Each structure stands twice: as C-alpha cells, then as structure tokens.
Amino acid sequence: MPSPSTEAGLAARQAAEARFTANNPLSQQQHTVALGSLPGGNTRSILHTSPFPLTMKKGIDSYVWDVDGHRYLDLVGEFSAGLLGHSHPTIRRTIQNTLSPEQGEGPGISLGATTPHEQTYAATLCTRFHLDRVRLTNSGTEANLHALAGARHYMNTRHGSSGAGGPRWRKVVVFSGGYHGAVLAFGNGEPAANTVDRKDFVVVPRYNDLALAREVIERTAGVAAVLVEAVQGAGGGIPGTREFLMGVREAAREKGAVFILDEVMTSRLAPGGLGTELGLDPDMVTLGKYLGGGLAIGAFGGKEEIMRVFDPRVEGGLAHSGTFNNNTLVVTVGRVVLEEVYTPEVCREFNERAERFRERLVAVAKGSRLSFTGRGSLIGLHFTEGGLEEVRCGEDVRAQERGDLKDLFWFEFIEAGFWTTRRGFLCLILGTPEEELDRFVEAVRGILEKHKDLMML
Template sequence: MNNTTAIEVAHDLERAISSARQRLIDSRPASAAAFRRAQASMPGGNTRTVLHFDPFPLTFKRGAGSDLWDVDDACYSDFVGEFSAGLYGHSDPIIKQAIRDALDQGIVMGGPGDREVALADLVTSRFPSIEQLRFCNSGTEANILALSAAIALSGKRKILVFEGAYHGGVLAFSTPPSVLNIPWEYVYVPYNDTQGAIETIGRHADSLAAVIVEPILGAAGNIPGTASFLRALREATASAGVLLIFDEVKTSRCGAGGIQGRLGISADFTTLGKYLGGGLPCGALGGRQHFMQRFDPSAPNAFRHAGTFNNNPCTMSAGLAGLSQIFTASRADKFDAACEEIRLEFNAMFSSLDVPMRCVGQGSMFSVHFVRSEPANPSDIPRISARLMRLLHLELLLEGVVVASRGDIFVSLPVEQRHIAALKSALNGFAARWAPLLRAAV
C-alpha cells in the first residue's frame, strides 16, 4: 500500500469509527449516565480494565440464558461469555439451585466440606496430568501458585514466558509487559517459535524454574499453539529438568480434557479457573502427586497455602453441579466440535466475500482478526487490525451483538441458533458493507 492510499484508508476508517461511536452515544443515554456516575468513586469509572472501551462501557442490568439487557433496555446476544467464565450462561437452573442449596446450609463455615472433595475428584478424573489439586479463587491466583511452587521446588529463579501471553492481572506479557507484573526474572520467546523455545530452554536450563504456556494464546487473540510446538515444549523441559506449566484457565473448556487431553501432553502443573466454579470465583492448581504433596500441611517443609474463600461452599456447589450434571465429559467434546463447525463456517463466509477476516481459535473460544492467513503469534497481525476491530465492535453493539472489544468471541452452552444467526448476520453485514475498506487496509 502506498502512502497516499494508507492515509486515505486511515481517514476513511476514522470517519467510520466516529460515526458508529456517535450512534452508540445517541442510542445509549442511560449507559452514558451510569458511566459518568461511576467515575466519581472509581478511577475511569472502572474496576476491571478489560471491560472499558470508548466512548463508555455498556452497563448491564439483567441476563438470562445467552441474552443480556442494558440499562437502556437494549437486548443483546451475549458472546462475551464473561471471557470464558460464563460457560453456563446467566440463569442455568441447575447452577442456581446448587447455589441456593449451599446458601441454605451455611456460607462461611471455616472448615472442609464434602463438595470440594467431589469437585476435586471430578477434575482429576477429567485431566490425567492432575493427580492432586488445590483450589483457590481465580486463574491469576492459580498461576501465581504454580510459578511460586516451581521456583521453590527447583531452587531456580527464571521463568520462560511467551510474548503476548496473559496469565493474570499481574502476569501480563503484552508488548511492553505490564508494569504491575510480579517482579520475577522472565525470559521471553515468541509464541509458536518451536526452535527458539527449545534453544532458550537449553541455554537457560541451569537457572530456569519453569516454562508457562497457554495452549491457546488468549488475550493476544486466541492464537492456537501448534501441536508440534506444544509437544516440543514438553520434550525440551523434560530433557532440561525444567517444570512445564500448562495454563488451561480458559482452554480447559476445549473438550473433556482441555488441549492437553486433545494432544496427549502431560504437564507438570496445570492451572484452571474461569468457568470451573460454575460462574462464581474459582481457580485450581493441579499436577503430579509428588509435586502437589508439598502442599500437604502435615508434610515436612510443607508449602503454606492459605485463602479464606478457597473452598467457598457456594463456589464448590456450583462448580460440582456444573461438571457433574451439565458440562460432562461427553458434552464437553460435543460442544467443542459443534462450536468448531461454527467457527469454520464463519471463515468460509469471509472467504466467499473475499475479505481479509478470520475467526482464529478453537471451538467455543475464538477471535476476529483482520488478516489474510492464520497468525502464528501476535506479530503476524497487522497494526491496523486493532482499529478495524474497534469499528466492528461498535457496529456489532448497534446490531444487538456483544463481543469483547478486542475481538474475543466466547460461545456459551445456552446459546441458541437465533444467537448464532444474529452473530453471523452481523458479521456478514459488516464484511459486505466495508469490504472495499478492508481490502485496502490489509
């Protein structure tokens, strides 16, 4: 693209964004007012950065199934899915009854309960690499525990992370990494760079405590790790005496045993979270028994792992109901396959329209990118893609479809054909309307 064309495309894109932005402002006055009120007590009117977008985040008042209503009474098909935590939707009757049962029996009892054992048994039966586990309150917490344990077990200090990875609010490795990250010593490698990872693991083996990897690079755009890349990490870490941590906080929903179950990879530690608590705060660190035994409070030199709400009865009850009665192993596999068909159908639609758009990911979690081919890592995504996504996000909201502002789409269990049809129609309409701009931009 020559400079003149690039400038023209940029101007056309900004005009389109400005128009969509104004239409949203005009049609959502109650959300605008709620945002202004929130700014008085919260910086930026926000307590969760990922939910913020310009001109203001929508304020929701009610959800049912996979529908959401905002304070302006506009209804949306929900494909944010609480960034994968909302697997069961907003009103599953089994989940709601499980929470009611827990409430009726006491909320903060300060001791072990039978539900946590039952939930732990279910998790260990689904993930062969998880021989024992400890519950916590989030995926962030689970990853902090995993990395802290790896450092303590190995006596080594370095951690290998992949560029663009997100392992929690204090473990965010975009470019540049978050200044709020835990100040450990990190070694960086591009995602899906198999040879680079193997060489780096070997070069730092004497000082490297762990390699932590998302089997699908989530916050950077749901970019899947190739099977050869992920298997190479297992082989290289095992050979070098380095612990391998699979962050399956999101990807554990991709089939009965997550991505490692699909590929037959056995990590040393696995972290879980998001939907695990049935929609309530929950996380888990699991792994091989001889590593996890260090968390046994009665063992010599035991790791001290506290957490007031680690076994919260409402969370344990909702999580147990979810895995035992709703998202069974059989349903997990069927759901992943059905959602993968939807993703591929959308990509076929984009190809038929000859536009540089793709849904990248696996099954029920994928992202829209403005690319001509599948990206292997974030550097393969053109910079203008983020601006194009801003336009798409606004246009989808105006069509009654809510996705993450960065392009993530999560399909939840209660999604009906009408929701899929609404998403497909909105994507098709956008691609058709803006095809000339998209082709010129990418």
C-alpha cells in the first residue's frame, strides 16, 4: 500500500532524525559494537529502531537512563511486563529472600524438584483469574503454544481423531492484527513468515467484525480453538467491543471449539483479568508479562476438563515440559506481585487513573492526525491522514497511515525525555507521578503545535 507520507512530513522527520543522531553518539557507538556479534545489533526485533536504537544503562522507578546520560519517563513499561516499574522494593526483597536459603528464608534456586512455592503461586493465579487449573511457562509465547497443543489434544481425544492425514482437530481461528507470541503473529491478515504450523491458522481479516468472524468460524472445518485478545496489544492498542468478544465466544461454542482468551497483555486491566470483567467465561486463558514482576513468565489455564489433558497420571496425556517452568525465583516473586503489590484495589484504581489520562490525550489531539485508542493502562497512538476518531481494527489505520508523522513524533518524544515505543504504544507504569503524566499531555500538545501545518486536519 503506498504510504501517504508527504514531502514536508518526510523533511520534518529527517530533521528530527538528524538531531537524534547528534544527541546520541554513545548509543550509536554501542550499536556499532553490537553489530559485531548480533545480527543487526539486535536480539529482540521490536527493539530495533532506525537509524540506531537507544542503549539504556539503567532504570529506577518509572525512569530509564540511556548511555548518553539522558533521563526518560518510561512509557514503554517493557511492553507491559514492566508494570511495577524498575526495581520495585517488594520485588527486590522477595528476590533476595528467595536467594538466601542459608538465612532460612527462601528456597534458593534450581532445585530440580517440585517445591511448595509453585503450588502456592498456582493457587494464587487460579483464584485471581478464575481458573480451575493452571500450568506455568517461561513466556507468553510458550503459554499460547501449550494452550493450543492442549486444546487440540482435548478436541482430538474428545471427538476422535480421523487418523489418516493426522489429527482431525488442528485449525485455529485467529484475527488480523493479533499477536500471540514470537512465532504466533498475524499482523497483516496472515500468519507471519516465522509462525509455527502456518497452514493451521485461519485468520479473520478484520478484528471487531463479528459477522466476518462468525462466517470464518462456521465455514472452517476441524477448528480446535479460537484464539483472541480482548484488546489487541501489538496490533495497536485496539479494544474489542464486548458485543464482538461475546459473539466470538458464542460462535466458538456453537462450533464446539475451545475458546482461548489471550490475556498476556490484558490481565492487568481488571482485578480478575479483562475476560472476567467482560463476563467472557473463556475455556482457557493465557497469561504472562507483568506477572513475573520483571522476570520471565507465562501461564495458561482454564477449565478442569480441558487442563486434565496435562495430568501426568492419566494415560495418553500431553507432556508439558520446561526446565524453568517452576523456577523458584519467578514463583515466589509472582505470588507477591499479585498478593502484595498489584492487588485488586490497586489494579482498579490504576486503570481508572489511566482512563482519565487517555481521555485527556484524546481531547488534546482532537482535530489532528493523531488518535489515541486503548483501555486502561494500555494506550495506542495512531497517525492517519484523516485523523480517525474511531479505530476498530488495524486495517482502518493501514488504509491511511502516516508513517512520516509517527516517526516524527517518536523522535520528538525522545528529545522531550519520554521513552515510548516506535510503533506507538504506551504501557503505563504503576506509581508514575501524576505531574509526569501531565507533562506528557502538555508535550503532546506542544509537538502538535510545533508541527501544526503537518499535524492538524
């Protein structure tokens, strides 16, 4: 699709990029060094930014510092995993306790055995997110991979596999713009090149389009699962309407398929996760990100009848292995995250505050080519020729996206001391001072004013 960038937009972007390069010589130097051992100097694709990424040196509370000495308000929030901020005192204390068995406090690490801590944590997760049973993984990607394996196994043992040509129930219906992990991405209406079992995914071409979703689910044979996010995170911070999500659940039920809600991003939005808040009653839920307090984590769980496929006492059950699934650091920290830090009350208050913040951003951007979407503490930024007031799916944006303005804004944010994602997505950090959020709103207003010829409709 041709980009509607304008000459003036590209010129402003180029000037901002030149200032960025001049302001960040040590980051540029670090990038050159990284090129010697990492392809493109990178080990996590999303963190590559042109002309070079900023290299961060440290983070404290809701701030990060780069190697050139600039301080930023952190609005990346580690793509949702950094919800608690940097080195939260409770998390730090828990890690220290876990590592100190000689003081009689914690278990130490890598015991190569089950411990009481994983059970306690599992119980916490089950209670909080209304799951009958749960299993732990090391990432959200793994959680989704195992949830899909579980759903397929359940369907094939329940309904019978056809035998010839492999299992009968293999197909998974997903949505354009959906992101379910490193090898489960469906950004542009099709599985990304690195998606596992590509041919098994059937992509509904538009999120929030219930008629289309129904049609795809109904006409596809051998559907084992329908996998959906209640807010598309990587897809642009686009909330699913309740009507759409309920309808998708119903369509999955009518088909007899397992309805899996990916709450890796959204479980932070309400005390029991967004699925509970919306009354979606999913068959399975996948989790991750902030639950580890900054450590690597993932989990999947749901109805006992389905999760039973992972019971090692049952013959013909499904294996779910992983050296670090029950690592003592993450299970002890994970429990504290939910029970001591991100309690239901804190979660509710935080997301209500974030709603008000987004409403202020929407008001500031009115009449411009910048739109804000999202729910609670997850916020998407979109730059479109027509300044879309409502964004229901990524296709709405892609049809008229202004990449020049998106980049321009990112460079301006960096210059003004705000660490944001290049793709235009904010994940708020708990405890970010209100004055800092005010400062961000004013910065948006200032950048719009500075580039009013480009930005205003």
